[in-house]
Amino acid sequence: MLGALGLSQGEEAIYTALLARPTASAQELARQAGAEEAETDRTLRDLAARGLVAVATEAGIGTPDSAECVSGCRSVRYRLTPPSVALAPFLVEQRNALHRAEAALSMLTEQYRSTAAHPAGSVVEVVVGVEQVAHRFHQLQRGAQQELLVFLVGDPIAVPREDTGMSESSALDRGVEFRVVAARSYLDGPDMAKEVRAGITAGLELRLVDSLPLKMVVSDRERAMVPLDMADCGGEPSAIVVHRSGLLTALVHLFEKEWAQARPLYTTSTGVHAEPSADQHPTAGELEVLALLLAGISDRRAASQLGVSIRTVERRTRRLMDLAGADSRLQLGWHAARAGWL
Secondary structure (H helix, E strand, O other): HHHHOOOOOOHHHHHHHHHOOOOHHHHHHHHOOOOHHHHHHHHHHHHHHHHEEEEEEEOOOOOOOOOOHHHHOOEEEEEEEEEEOOOOHHHHHHHHHHHHHHHHHHHHHHHHHOOOOOOOOOOOEEEEOOOHHOOOOOOHHHHHOEEEEEEOOOOOOOOOOHHHHHHHHHHHOOEEEEEEEHHHHHHHOOOHHHHHHHHHHHEOOOOOOOOOOOEEEEEEEOOOEEEEOOHHOOOOOOOEEEEHHHHHHHHHHHHHHHHHHEEEEEEOEEEEEEEOOOOOOHHHHHHHHHHHOOOOHHHHHHHHOOOOOOOHHHHHHHHHHHHHOOOOHHHHHHHHHHHOOO
């Protein structure tokens, strides 16, 4: 926990052991932390030199270099310096180091973009191999600061679903806007309903379409990754990474077009369901069938009352269920009430 502030594992063990005590000796802390007393004493002296702990003796407050400390007197006891005072400078230094690293990254990125030696190669790069494709995929997801746009199609090849889930969680925890359009076939995989429910609950925006032309991930509209046909690379997984260019703009436009036409997914106690498309509503004939079904009337009786064949009733019912994204007539009734069809 404190490694990010510059404390080693041994130093953190001694520091947290002292946290629960007003004061303690090196012998007491060594016993509590399961460490050697001599090593604990050296650790405490180092922490005191950095201002994280202070030395308290029976006579009062001292320093690690006092005569009592040097003589190794067992009456020497240590206490914590208030963490808000002692650790704040370390936190500020880490933040400053991160800001310097971000500035250096921005400078290197701009320098890379402005290099005219290989203008074509700077737009598209080809990545070949399972490890390389997975590495670049995680780079794109973990490097996103504002937005991730994703097309999901078919089974994963280079990046397992569990690894993808970890990257998604990391992005959502950072507050990244995460929008996904999934092909219907993608949700047929095992345990996908559970994973989709967890993602939506965590803040993932997910929509469904019947089919998509390709897999894709776009990071901050700065770069995108698109898998290539494995037949083109000797059967080995491969992908292209597209940097800021007209091609990247086209990919973003494609995503936004599919997103606008896709049906939002929502979770219920019975599973994950899709909203009907905005331009698809039941016809008058379908609503007549729906009203009779909700009244508990059988298909045969509904066909008789409406003066149509039973096959027509079944066809209208099937389309209603498709519009609602329902797998049962019970779900269809719930969606009809929710959507205000009747």
